[in-house]
Amino acid sequence: xxxxxxxxxxxxxxxxxxxxxxxxxxxxxxxxxxxxxxxxxxxxxxxxxxxxxxxxxxxxxxxxxxxxxxxxxxxxxxxxxxxxxxxxxxxxxxxxxxxxxxxxxxxxxxxxxxxxxxxxxxxxxxxxxxxxxxxxxxxxxxxxxxxxxxxxxxxxxxxxxxxxxxxxxxxxxxxxxxxxxxxxxxxxxxxxxxxxxxxxxxxxxxxxxxxxxxxxxxxxxxxxxxxxxxxxxxxxxxxxxxxxxxxxxxxxxxxxxxxxxxxxxxxxxxxxxxxxxxxxxxxxxxxxxxxxxxxxxxxxxxxxxxxxxxxxxxxxxxxxxxxxxxxxxxxxxxxxxxxxxxxxxxxxxxxxxxxxxxxxxxxxxxxxxxxxxxxxxxxxxxxxxxxxxxxxxxxxxxxxxxxxxxxxxxxxxxxxxxxxxxxxxxxxxxxxxxxxxxxxxxxxxxxxxxxxxxxxxxxxxxxxxxxxxxxxxxxxxxxxxxxxxxxxxxxxxxxxxxxxxxxxxxxxxxxxxxxxxxxxxxxxxxxxxxxxxxxxxxxxxxxxxxxxxxxxxxxxxxxxxxxxxxxxxxxxxxxxxxxxxxxxxxxxxxxxxxxxxxxxxxxxxxxxxxxxxxxxxxxxxxxxxx
Amino acid sequence: xxxxxxxxxxxxxxxxxxxxxxxxxxxxxxxxxxxxxxxxxxxxxxxxxxxxxxxxxxxxxxxxxxxxxxxxxxxxxxxxxxxxxxxxxxxxxxxxxxxxxxxxxxxxxxxxxxxxxxxxxxxxxxxxxxxxxxxxxxxxxxxxxxxxxxxxxxxxxxxxxxxxxxxxxxxxxxxxxxxxxxxxxxxxxxxxxxxxxxxxxxxxxxxxxxxxxxxxxxxxxxxxxxxxxxxxxxxxxxxxxxx
Numbered sequence: 001x002x003x004x005x006x007x008x009x010x011x012x013x014x015x016x017x018x019x020x021x022x023x024x025x026x027x028x029x030x031x032x033x034x035x036x037x038x039x040x041x042x043x044x045x046x047x048x049x050x051x052x053x054x055x056x057x058x059x060x061x062x063x064x065x066x067x068x069x070x071x072x073x074x075x076x077x078x079x080x081x082x083x084x085x086x087x088x089x090x091x092x093x094x095x096x097x098x099x100x101x102x103x104x105x106x107x108x109x110x111x112x113x114x115x116x117x118x119x120x121x122x123x124x125x126x127x128x129x130x131x132x133x134x135x136x137x138x139x140x141x142x143x144x145x146x147x148x149x150x151x152x153x154x155x156x157x158x159x160x161x162x163x164x165x166x167x168x169x170x171x172x173x174x175x176x177x178x179x180x181x182x183x184x185x186x187x188x189x190x191x192x193x194x195x196x197x198x199x200x201x202x203x204x205x206x207x208x209x210x211x212x213x214x215x216x217x218x219x220x221x222x223x224x225x226x227x228x229x230x231x232x233x234x235x236x237x238x239x240x241x242x243x244x245x246x247x248x249x250x251x252x253x254x255x256x257x258x259x260x261x262x263x264x265x266x267x268x269x270x271x272x273x274x275x276x277x278x279x280x281x282x283x284x285x286x287x288x289x290x291x292x293x294x295x296x297x298x299x300x301x302x303x304x305x306x307x308x309x310x311x312x313x314x315x316x317x318x319x320x321x322x323x324x325x326x327x328x329x330x331x332x333x334x335x336x337x338x339x340x341x342x343x344x345x346x347x348x349x350x351x352x353x354x355x356x357x358x359x360x361x362x363x364x365x366x367x368x369x370x371x372x373x374x375x376x377x378x379x380x381x382x383x384x385x386x387x388x389x390x391x392x393x394x395x396x397x398x399x400x401x402x403x404x405x406x407x408x409x410x411x412x413x414x415x416x417x418x419x420x421x422x423x424x425x426x427x428x429x430x431x432x433x434x435x436x437x438x439x440x441x442x443x444x445x446x447x448x449x450x451x452x453x454x455x456x457x458x459x460x461x462x463x464x465x466x467x468x469x470x471x472x473x474x475x476x477x478x479x480x481x482x483x484x485x486x487x488x489x490x491x492x493x494x495x496x497x498x499x500x501x502x503x504x505x506x507x508x509x510x511x512x513x514x515x516x517x518x519x520x521x522x523x524x525x526x527x528x529x530x531x532x533x534x535x536x537x538x539x540x541x542x543x544x545x546x547x548x549x550x551x552x553x554x555x556x557x558x559x560x561x562x563x564x565x566x567x568x569x570x571x572x573x574x575x576x577x578x579x580x581x582x583x584x585x586x587x588x589x590x591x592x593x594x595x596x597x598x599x600x601x602x603x604x605x606x607x608x609x610x611x612x613x614x615x616x617x618x619x620x621x622x623x624x625x626x
Numbered sequence: 627x628x629x630x631x632x633x634x635x636x637x638x639x640x641x642x643x644x645x646x647x648x649x650x651x652x653x654x655x656x657x658x659x660x661x662x663x664x665x666x667x668x669x670x671x672x673x674x675x676x677x678x679x680x681x682x683x684x685x686x687x688x689x690x691x692x693x694x695x696x697x698x699x700x701x702x703x704x705x706x707x708x709x710x711x712x713x714x715x716x717x718x719x720x721x722x723x724x725x726x727x728x729x730x731x732x733x734x735x736x737x738x739x740x741x742x743x744x745x746x747x748x749x750x751x752x753x754x755x756x757x758x759x760x761x762x763x764x765x766x767x768x769x770x771x772x773x774x775x776x777x778x779x780x781x782x783x784x785x786x787x788x789x790x791x792x793x794x795x796x797x798x799x800x801x802x803x804x805x806x807x808x809x810x811x812x813x814x815x816x817x818x819x820x821x822x823x824x825x826x827x828x829x830x831x832x833x834x835x836x837x838x839x840x841x842x843x844x845x846x847x848x849x850x851x852x853x854x855x856x857x858x859x860x861x862x863x864x865x866x867x868x869x
Contacts, residue, residue: 013643017688017840022646030658030718256658258644258651310658310716312677342669342677 002106002142003131005041008093009101015087023259024050025080027098031255031309033063036073036100040183042066043075043097043107043144046115047122048535050078055263057317058150059113060252062175069176071183075099075107079126082532082539088129095130104130104144109182111147111175112163117512118505118535119152120159121527127162134524136164136209141192145182145199147175154286155465155572157225158512158519160208164192165199167206168575169239170272172248174204200233204240206575207233213517213571222516224569239577241614245272245291250301256309265313265346266305270298270330274319275600275618278376279387279591280418282464283319285584286577288610290601292621295326299333306343313344322351322359323601325622331362349374350398352390357401370455371402374413377421378428384594385420387587392432399436403443408451410436416483416500417461417475419591426483429456430490437495455497458487460506464513465572466579468587473563474510477503504542508534510560511549516571521552580609631668631678632700633731634709635865637724641690641844644720649684652694655721656681660698662716665709668699682736682848682859683743683812686819689843695736695859697729729865738814740848740859742790745808745820748842753801753835756794762830763792763823772826787811788818801836811851 016022028034044063046053053059059076066074075097080088088094095104104110110132112123124134127146133139136146148156149167156166167174181202185195193209200207210231215223227233242248253267273290274283302314314334321327334345345363350356352373360371375395377383383390399410414429433454440452460480463472475483480503491498512519525548526534533539549556564570566585573581583606590597600606602624611617640652647655657677660667668678678699685691704712710726717723733739749759766772767789773782790809797804810818820843828838850857857863 009643014840016646021648022687023648023651026643026646028643028718028720030655030662256655258647258655260650260654306661307664308662310661312657312661340669342675344675 003103005102005106007101008096008103011091011093012096012101015084015091015093018087019084020081021259024078025084026258029255029257032099033067034099036075038071038073040072040179041075041107042072042109042111042179043077043104044111045077045104045126046113047079047119047126048533049081051259051261053078054257054261055267056113056115057253057267057269058171060255061249062111062171064249064252064254065172065176066179069179072179077104079122085129095126105132107144108186109147109179110144111149114148114150114152114156114159116152116535117509120512120523121531121534123159123162124524124527125532135161139192145195147178151283154282154575154577155513156575157516157571158523161517161520163208164196165205165207166575168204168237169577170242172242174202174240177202178205204237206237211574219569220564222514222518222571224571225574236574236576238613241578241616243616244619245269245293246297250293250297251305253305254309256311263315265315266302266309266311267315267317268298268301268305269293269318270316270321271318271324274323276320276389277387277597277599277606279468279587280415280461282467285466285579287319288577288579288608289616289618291619292324294621295330295333298330299337302334303337306338312342313346315346315348317348320349320351321347322356323624325620325624327359331359335362352398353394354397354401357398357405361405370409370411371407372411372413373398375432376413376415377418377425378414378432379425381594382418382421382425384596385591386418387591387596389596395432395436396439399439400443403440408440408444409453409455410440411455411457412436414456414458415461416458417480419469419472423483423486426486427490429458429487430496433496434493437493453495453497455499458498458500460501460503462506462509462513465570466577466584468584468591470570470584471564471566471588474506474560476561477507477557505540507556507560508542508545511556514559522548525551578610578613583608630701631731632703633697633729634700634726635695635697635729635859636713636726637693637695637859639692639722639724640685640694640720642720644718645690646688648687652721653681655718656696659713659717663712665698665704665712666700666702668701680735680737682740683817685845686821686843689845691845693724693845693847695740695848697736703728725860727860727865733864739850741812742849742851743810743812743845744847745810746844746846747806747808747820747824749804749806749824749838750802750840750842751836751838753837754804755801756797756804758832758836759804759827760794761832762827765830765832766823766826772822774822774825783816783818783822785818787813787815789823
């Protein structure tokens, strides 16, 4: 028997005076859909606190599409911070939705966003707080159907014991089709198992319970998935892909939060997909093809969106905004329309060349905060390995241009532990940053008052599925630490500021990226030991993850460092973004040889396989240069 | 106006679940409401190019109000009725604007100028009666100051300049709720938070057998006091056409 759908805010309210940031739990924000008549109810859940989940553009898109669909209503839910969840458990208050304060367990469908690997224990926490059986196999016919999807769905196997269905690819149409399929199947009185069989016919939906995991001599110890005998499901589920971004709502973010959130601005998605082909980048492989939103639509959406939300900042978001063929035109037109309104336009990252700096100058007006570039590697050799097609000259020109245009603070992003990396590559990070600093001093002048600083942020490389580096082991933690010390000791200039990621966090990410369904035991064990909010530095408990690994007989560090044979069947082979394994293998071989592969939006097709497999094509609004 | 700017003063409520908004959250929400309303607001010339708007003193998180205020500088003189309608359409109802009027440019900033507040308090708990609470508050007042923790730092508030008085309005016979009015004064030395005063009172012997579970706090009025004279935020000496 499903939990009844009732407004429980009166149970929550007495607890709000006792917790930090009660604004997280208030709902009724400007632009929220208050009419939730259903009769079919979906709850989109981001398993982190409100201020982290609310800016998620994916949820905003799905929320609007579902609420627009006849007979379907959609609400949101976030995970309460630990102070409130403790009080809720004590008072017997279950996890509630935001719009109507209804128990999450009362919904027909609950959808989780897989934003990154470290959200894993929070999903268990959310299901537990909601009172929904954690494992899909323990749910009754009446329990909500649990969906998942998002950027981290490409290896969903470690978490899929919790999910009834995983949505692959673009969710705009897929989520509505999936919700309707559940509604119709339930209306027809089908059992839970048969509802899931119906769902398996929706393109892009992967139903974990209809697949078996096989571990044999063709696989790694994490196995691979095959359809269960007698089940009419595809061997490989391909992602859903919308052919044209121009046919989607250009401004899905209609809600204005009360509290400060992590990206507190209007976001307009100006393009989806990136074909630069960086070999470490999962998004670059899984969001293909490239689809640009036309300039007219971007400008109109930004102007209207700012007027209806009251935001004073619009962000032109994408994987590589300055690659948009109409980038310059968009920024000039927005400047013309929004000048004198105290409105700021921002672009999330700059292309590493003078064009990127010019575009940053175009959006920043007279302000000159910091400017961020991502060379990713210190030597040309290693940049060729990772297919980061930027040269020393690009960086030098970009830096010189930026200092000449008034910037004083430069931030450079790098990765450590990339395949084939040597000590020379590590030391070269410092040499390169020092060179940028020297350019700044040459252009601006020396001394403290010039204010020239260069910050270096060095992440630890995590091999991700569906990239050419998916077969690599992660650099062993001891070696990461040695190279981090080498980096620190190579820097002599106090105006070079160095920060690097915690290698322990990366080990957990790498392990979860690599494992199959056996990974759920690890995640569940970590949660049972108290792991929550693992993406929060203050909350991350590596010792508990190690304990959970030991309990199932695995050494996390060894697991993360383990390479995968290239001919092995992989745990994620059956959930595909369309990029072919042959292409990934070829890219790996080219990486080892230091041969780069050009961007297919500026050159000819490079044969990744996405367009023919999915029946789509790059859609470039103008003409790309550079 | 000499420089073509007009200072529109608006009073607004803060109630319902939005009582739990912090001061910065209220400021952000109302700034976005002003933008959504389409009012011709003026933008400062500073680095950040912010809207030129000033607010009255912060309310504690969880406190509601029947009368908060902001002044926004406009570049055009929109009739006050029209401005109020535009704002109402663009503002969450629990922060809804109540009245508006143009004020002369040279009146002081609201935050420091509104130095008197009256609070309506519902003190909830067990075994609470007005007589014991009155006695406990008297003991606190005689002590002269309260030292309390704000986050991890101790703070001391002097009661002489900040606590004006209190009066009881009603009480439940079962001792679960006392309703009272609290009159406070703020200055550059600080402002007395009602919850701080009550916490101190519940630490006194007359309330030793009582338990405070929750205080509902509502600011019911604010005004400026100078030389014993009371001046309202919409006083006709410096504002016109109150709507």
